[in-house]
Amino acid sequence: MTSVPPRPPGPRDPGDAWVVAETGERYWGRFGAAGLLAFDPERGVLLQHRVGWSHHGGTWALPGGALHEGEGPLLGAIRESQEEAGVPDGAVVPRFTHVYDVGVWRYTTVVADVAEPFEPVISDPESLELAWVAPGDIDDLPLHPGFAAAWPLLRSQLAVRPAVLIDAANVVGSVPDGWWRDREGAAVRLRDRIASLASTGLPAEALSLVGEWWFPGFELVVEGVARGVHGADGVRVVAADGSGDDALVRRAASDAEDGLRVTAVTSDRELRGRLEGVGARVVGTRWLLDLLG
Template sequence: MTIEPPAPGEPRRPDGPRDPGDAWVVAEDGTRYWGRFGAAGLLAVDPARGVLLQHRVGWSHFGGTWALPGGALHQGESPLRGAVREAQEEAGVPDGAIVPRFTHVFDARIWRYTTVVADVADPFEPVISDPESLELAWVPPAIVDALPLHPGFAAAWPDLRARLDIRPAVLVDAANVVGAVPDGWWRDRQGAATRLRDRIARLAERGIEAPTLGLEGMRWFPLFAMVVEGAARGVEDADGVRVFSADGSGDDEIVRRAQAMVASGLRLTVVTSDRELRRRLDEVGAAVEGTRWLLEQLD
């Protein structure tokens, strides 16, 4: 493997506080990959308009093809942050406009490309904001294959397309999870539920490895929700976590929420170790994991 700087006319970015990674990684067979620290791209999904694609300018690598807004990762930068940054630089994606759903990785051993698939939470119009694009367009998934695609994106697209209809969610029986750890929760049930919510919020931000959810791909970012009851009622939502307060039975509220989530097409996992509740959830069609499953993810 060798590292080569960009040739004249190839994209360069201003020097910053860390290495921007603007160099070619060259494999022993001569294959070149852009990005000293790997690369990442964003596949934004809008249910009404399709996926956001970039028509690459002619002088770029595989110019004239269609691919994703993306580019080299900076030193120490996560693929998620890098993909969003590149999409903001190249397509004007606004802050807070997208919510990550899953990642897909092409691993060449000496180099990796991470595709971050994200749902559009706040519709926007892309803006060509650097010289690397001929055009940006929302393309219905059914006609993506009809475009001249960048070879790397063309290879990944069948897997990406197959997962666009999968939307995982995790619903947590907060009382059951809190009660599984003897840390004095009984002295302040609302405080204990709030601490659990905050830990789940951090998990929502970093995501869960695909096999843990029984899914393919690299990492998924499920929708997270939790049900609180009794003295724990009143805990508010946090970034990445919806909190439902049960007016009566917590179990009944969990079953009602699970029914609604499954009916909406979500691939739902409920976290509880309550045997009777597990039986009721089996009838709803939700997958069920015990409290240890969640605690291992939180740790």
């Protein structure tokens, strides 16, 4: 068995400990671990060349490490990337997560898009160097075994960008809660619930995608008296100039042309056919209502 070198001295979090499987394999992080795959279409993936004393030293992997007690993998991956690579606040936007689970231990890869370009900075002793590497060149590097195993799937999903397009009038009208007395207020309440959903993400199976959780873009198409509703964090509101159905079809076609994988939400049968005709996957309003809880 390959020996595991000790961690360097310094303050320790309760999560900084090895988990030992029944097979004798050891995994770093009492509460699991997480890493960040920051992807910049122009520069590639941010990788860390691991220092020799670390586990699998000399290999290339993602900035990451042990989760703190009570810390979620999304926050943990961002914190670790900031500690190890100086990733600035707000520089990346999560797109999806992938989990490697061995029962006694889980490693979560958070795949995120670079929203604000930045230069990484070596900010702890675990890195020999940090570099942006084009996806096509990553296989040429000596990779950490865990990252090497996950990389083919992760790479296959880098081109997948989901979007959820919502027929606001149809969703609001599907629940007899008095929406007809205040259509604009009902649209605002729906927008706010979707904004909350956008912050937590969707399970991969809800979007027919691989991985664990995805963070799609949400677009809410409003019409009539609800046209005054504005967007919110994670939710773009599109005000239809005329027919809401026509606006939905135009948005779906435009998103598809931009390379987005569109899931459209409506229970209108005629509209469903039109949306499918421009390449959208269409689900009924119950799909969204169940996710909203």
